[in-house]
Amino acid sequence: MSSDPRWGLDATAALLLVEDDAGDALLVREVLADSGLPMDVTWCKSLAEARAFLRASKNAVCVLLDLHLPDTHGLSAVRLVRDASPDAAVVVLTGLAENEAGLAAVAEGAQDFLSKDGLNAEELSRAVRYALQRKQVERSSAELQASRLLAQENARLERGLLPTPLLRGDRCQVASRYSPGRDHALLGGDFFDVVESEDGTVHAVIGDVSGHGAAEAALGVCLRVAWRAAVLSGCVGPAQVRLLEEILEAERAEDYIFATLTILRLSRDHSRLTVIRAGHPGLLVRTSQGIELFEPPVGPALGLVPGGAHWPETELPAHDISAVTLFTDGLFEGVVGPDRRLGEEGLLAVARKHMDLHGRPFVDAVVEDVAAQSTFHGGLADDVAVLHLATDGRS
Structure with missing residues (x-):
C-alpha cells in the first residue's frame, strides 16, 4: 500500500471492518477495493475481536462499524470502539431503514454513517475521507482546548507568583x-x-x-x-x-x-x-x-x-x-x-x-x-x- 499525505495517511494506515455477516463483509470489502483508499483492510466478526485488534494495533485510522453484532447491539458499540481506540475515526454501517440510528451514532461520537444498501465506491471513499478529516479536526480542537487550559493555568500560577x-x-x-x-x-x-x-x-x-x-x-x-x-x-x-x-x-x-x-x-x-x-x-x-x-x-x-x-x-x-x-x-x-x-x-x-x-x-x-x-x-x-x-x- 502506498502512503497518501493529502489525508495524513502513511504506508502503515489500516481500516478495520467490524461486521458479523460474511455476505455484507464481502460486499464492503469489494467496494473498498474499488474505492482506491490507500489502506489495508482488516475484518473482525465481533466487537470483542475488534477491540482486541484496536488495542494491539496503533495503525487503525478508521473503523467501519456495524451496530448489530453478536456480542453487542446499538450505540454501545460506538462507545466501546472509541474507548478502545480514541484516535480512530468511526463510520457506522446501517440498514436501509436505520437513518435515525445512524444520526444517533454520530451524536454518540461517530464521524459519519452509511447505509449498506446501494453502497458504492465513491460514496464510501468520500465518507471515509471526510470522517478522517472530521476526526483530525476534533483532535486539533481538543489539543487546542487543552493548550488553552494549560496556558490559563500557567497564567494563574505565574500571576500568583508575582509580588505584592x-x-x-x-x-x-x-x-x-x-x-x-x-x-x-x-x-x-x-x-x-x-x-x-x-x-x-x-x-x-x-x-x-x-x-x-x-x-x-x-x-x-x-x-x-x-x-x-x-x-x-x-x-x-x-x-x-x-x-x-x-x-x-x-x-x-x-x-x-x-x-x-x-x-x-x-x-x-x-x-x-x-x-x-x-x-x-x-x-x-x-x-x-x-x-x-x-x-x-x-x-x-x-x-x-x-x-x-x-x-x-x-x-x-x-x-x-x-x-x-x-x-x-x-x-x-x-x-x-x-x-x-x-x-x-x-x-x-x-x-x-x-x-x-x-x-x-x-x-x-x-x-x-x-x-x-x-x-x-x-x-x-x-x-x-x-x-x-x-x-x-x-x-
Whole structure:
C-alpha cells in the first residue's frame, strides 16, 4: 500500500471492518477495493475481536462499524470502539431503514454513517475521507482546548507568583512595571519585592537571573521569596546577600547561572538610605535638584565567586530624596540606533525628560519612551523590571 499525505495517511494506515455477516463483509470489502483508499483492510466478526485488534494495533485510522453484532447491539458499540481506540475515526454501517440510528451514532461520537444498501465506491471513499478529516479536526480542537487550559493555568500560577508589596502604612508608595522577555509569559528571570518590617524600615530588592527560560523564572521566584523570608526573620545586610547566594547555588540548574541584585533599606524616618549592589546596575535618585544616576560601590553577582565575595554597604542621607527607581538591565540595553544601545546615561536622559511625572505615570512614561526608541531595532528583547519607591506622598 502506498502512503497518501493529502489525508495524513502513511504506508502503515489500516481500516478495520467490524461486521458479523460474511455476505455484507464481502460486499464492503469489494467496494473498498474499488474505492482506491490507500489502506489495508482488516475484518473482525465481533466487537470483542475488534477491540482486541484496536488495542494491539496503533495503525487503525478508521473503523467501519456495524451496530448489530453478536456480542453487542446499538450505540454501545460506538462507545466501546472509541474507548478502545480514541484516535480512530468511526463510520457506522446501517440498514436501509436505520437513518435515525445512524444520526444517533454520530451524536454518540461517530464521524459519519452509511447505509449498506446501494453502497458504492465513491460514496464510501468520500465518507471515509471526510470522517478522517472530521476526526483530525476534533483532535486539533481538543489539543487546542487543552493548550488553552494549560496556558490559563500557567497564567494563574505565574500571576500568583508575582509580588505584592508588604507595606504597613502609607509612608512609602510603590509603583512597578514588569515585562518578561519570553513570548506569552507573565514571569521572567527578573524579580523585585518590597517589605516594610515592624520597626517601619522599608526593604526593597530588585534582581536579574541570567538567562530567559522558565527555569530562570522559577529561580527568580525562589530568590524573591527567600529574600522576603530573610527580611521578615531579621536577616539584613551582607549576611542576607550571602544567604541568597547559598540558595542560588543550591537551586540553580547549571553552575554558570548567576544573579545580580540591588537591595536597599530606607529608615522609618526616611533619614537614611542603605544600598547593597551585587553586580547590578545603579539606581535613579530623585531629589529637589532633579534626577541623578547613583552608582554606589558594587560587589560581584551572586554565584560568580561562591563563598569568597564581599558586598559593601553604602549609606547616604535621604532627607532630600523624594523617590528612588530601581531597574534591571533590560531597560537600558535595547538597541536604539545603528550599533548603539540606550545605555544608563541614555536612560537617565529619558528619566529627566519625564521628571514632571511621579509614581506610576513616571514609570510608564520612561518604559514606553525606551520601548518606542527601540521599536525599529528589535524592541526590548530582555526582561524588564522597574521598581519605584516614593517618600514624598506622591504614589
